Amino acid sequence: MNKKINRFKIFTAIIFSIEIISLIIFMLLYVFDVFSLKTYIKSIYFLYITIFFVGLDFIYVLLVLYSIFKIRQKSDLRTVDIVGNDIKEAYNFGCLSFIVTDENDIVLWESDLLLQKQSNIVNKNVYDWCPKLRDLINKDIGDTILVNLNGTYYQVKYLKSAKLYIFKDVSEYENLYNMSKEQATCIGIIMIDNYADVVGTNDDNNDLIARVKNIIFEYAKEYNVLLRHFRSDAYFSVCNYESLSKMEDDGFSILDKVRSLGVNENSQPTLSIGFAHDFPDVNKLNNMASNAIDIAMSRGGDQAVVSKFGSELAFYGGKTEAVEKRNKVKVRVVADSLIGLINRASNVLIMGHTDMDMDAFGSALGVKAICDSFNKPALIVYDPKLAEKKVRTAVASQFDSGELENLIIATKDVKDKLKPQTLVIVVDVSRPSITMYPKLLASADKVVVIDHHRRAEEFIDNPVLSYIDPSASSASELVAELIKYSSSSSQIVLPSKFATFMLSGIFLDTGFYKSKTVGLRTFDASAILKEYGADNALADDLLKDEYEEYTLVNRILGTMKTPYYGVVCCNSGDSDIIERSTLAKVANQCMQLKGINACFVIGKTAQDEVRISARSDGGINVQILCEKMGGGGHFSMAAVSFKGKTCKEVEDILKETLDDYLPQARTSEMKEEN
CATH class of the missing domain: 3.90.1640.10 (inorganic pyrophosphatase (n-terminal core))
Structure with a gap:
């Protein structure tokens, strides 16, 4: 149809050009009285000729519009004829729908099945209707994408040469997949970190342990988790992914609940939790859960570690310092x-x-x-x-x-x-x-x-x-x-x-x-x-500073900023290469100042490396913050290094991390003070 319209455009342009050229030539001949035209033709005739041509053009435009209408009508009929009732039923049975667009991505036609499930989008831009379809532009011919339109899932394929989008309704499969994912088995282990220390020889502590266990059972009941007591201080747990997701969204609040029981007690009980999911073999999940609980305990306990197969571990909690649990026998x-x-x-x-x-x-x-x-x-x-x-x-x-x-x-x-x-x-x-x-x-x-x-x-x-x-x-x-x-x-x-x-x-x-x-x-x-x-x-x-290092430490201290109350940041800039020990010394010096709960010192430690040295007074877990940036360390001492970045860029990364995760890194005692 577009080709025929283009032919009409070309033909119309030729006719109008001939008319204009003819009028101009005739007017020139009349003005210069060539062939004694003024003797035979009066000026009023020019008006009649113009009116004649305008009328002729008007009739021509009407004919063109009528022809376009007939062509569009024929085109629509031809689509129906090609598909036919039997093929149409096959498309409906296969849940296939189609959209045809022009070169400007305007929808020229959509199939009846899509029209029934979605709104009429003819003469609308297809990307305004579904922006995600842009992802198909640079994909290979056989590639598809998944889109959700008003609650219906479609697998979409794009035939670029034909400007044709093919939609396959896969809602049934997607809903089954989501349901199976939500009901997938998750295996976990819950352990009371310092069970022997809490129980001790005091009868009152037995009551404390009873309250801890009561919280564990209530939490399990709330989130539909099956518990089995396999040791005096440990529980084996099974749940579905939907329950685990809710616990993750909740931030494993059971950690805070158990920790709060020790506020007025001699010993503070804490939990270590390890969960594993996203793998069909339960034996493998059990091994993953065991590794997760080992990591939680080796990091000091009072935290949950969630292990998703093939993905990085997710950490929750870890808001308390590790308690001394060593004894001479161990x-x-x-x-x-x-x-x-x-x-x-x-x-x-x-x-x-x-x-x-x-x-x-x-x-x-x-x-x-x-x-x-x-x-x-x-x-x-x-x-x-x-x-x-x-x-x-x-x-x-x-x-x-x-x-x-x-x-x-x-x-x-x-x-x-x-x-x-x-x-x-x-x-x-x-x-x-x-x-x-x-x-x-x-x-x-x-x-x-x-x-x-x-x-x-x-x-x-x-x-x-x-x-x-x-x-x-x-x-x-x-x-x-x-x-x-x-x-x-x-x-x-x-x-x-x-x-x-x-x-x-x-x-x-x-x-x-x-x-x-x-x-x-x-x-x-x-x-x-x-x-x-x-x-x-x-x-x-052996640890004393040289004079140059002493002056450098003081210079870096002079760059101190306070992005948050109780949190300071120092930046040495990119002009000098700083020893890592110097950054640590600046951080330690910062912590000598009253009112500072955590400090972060940024410095260039090599030509292509910038490092952050972090310290805290125990009110903020700097390890969590450094881990979010790719580093690690200790609860109150941590660090992270970056390759190929400037000190200013690293400072911006630090500020974003503080904006997102500082509340999570604050200990419960710190929150109560605030």
Whole structure:
């Protein structure tokens, strides 16, 4: 039809052009009296001629309009004729509908079936009616999209050459899919974190546990969750996805309800929850739920972890500091297991994290001392380029070349020391991507993890021993306890120099015992190190700033901003490359100011890297905030790094994260104060 209309346009233009040219020529001939026209023709005749042509044109336009009408009518009839009643019934049975558009995306025709279910859209822009159809423009011929029009689901295909949209009604299948998804099985585990501590020997605490269990059962009843008590402190749970979604939307409020029971009690009960979904095999779901509960507990408890197959973990809660749950018996069991693994190994390689700080190096020295005490060859994987300046300076000043030869090994030489029975011990980190030499983990068969940071989703695969305790202030604290409380403690010799480095690591991670992570165990560990001859004056000296760093810290402090009440942010800018330890020092300095609950210090730590160092007084979980930006860490100490961004861009990301997640990161006590 469009081709015929175009022919009419061309023909009309030709006729009108001929008329105009003829009139102009005739007028010129008359004006210049060519052929003595003035003698034969009067001027009034020009008016008659013009009227004649206008009338002729009017009749022509009417004929054209009538022809277009007849063509459109014939076109509509032809569509019906082609489809026919039988084919039309087949289309209706297959729930197929059609839309035809012109080159301007205006709807020329829609099938009866679509007209019945939707409104009349003829002569309307198809993208104004359904904007999602634009997605089909750049797709391949066989591609389809799913659209929802007034509650009806259609699978849509676009034939570009014909300007034809084919709609297939798939509402029945989509509704069945959504129903099956909502009814899909979800498996979970609910555990009371500190059950033994809460029960204790006090009869009143038995009443507290009874109230905790009552809340668990009421919550399960509210959300249609099936519970089975399989241990004194744990429940196996089964529900459908619809119930799990409601609990996620609710933010697992049971965590707050249980925590509130301990407000006026000596012990505060908390829960760890792990759920798994989106996989048909219940055995696999059970394993996923077990991993989720392990992660929740290793992150300090008081949180829920939801594991969706093939997706990142979702975290809820985590608003309280990890409570000290270590005891000498547990430490002895871990220490004896570690020593057993060391004795059975051919040699040991010890590794910390990139940008190795004093705690990572100190705890590595502690593990090295254990290995030396049992005559097991052990070396610390060390790259000066991946260590903080203070560590580089301390290592160079405290160890001579002969000592270093038996102490450290460069990353390029690690392969030569790797054997089938080699044991790799990772300290102060559990994320493989930020270890000193990640390739070592891929090649090693046996790996031990000793860390005090909350476990992240990324974790070292299948360690033979994992000792993660977020309630500890530092990795050096954990290693000091392993040395002291092992059954073979009398055989372990910890050199005073090693003990001094470990004490310096505790000083660093606790801010000289000012951090909220400091507990009774921290002072006990410091006392243990003093017993082994740690020099606290030297430990302090190893952490002292140079004059340039001191002035730099003060300059960065001068950039302090307050995006939220009690929350400050400092930005060093892109002009200087800052040591990570300097950023941490600025953050610690910020926390010395009254009224500050959390601080975030932004700085450029490499040519293509910008880092945020975060600290809090325990009122805000900075780990949650850093995890939202791709980092992690501890409840009151965390960090995150960005590649290929400026400090200003990172500051904008931080502000967006605070806008979205700061209320979630505040502890319940903090909310009550506000």
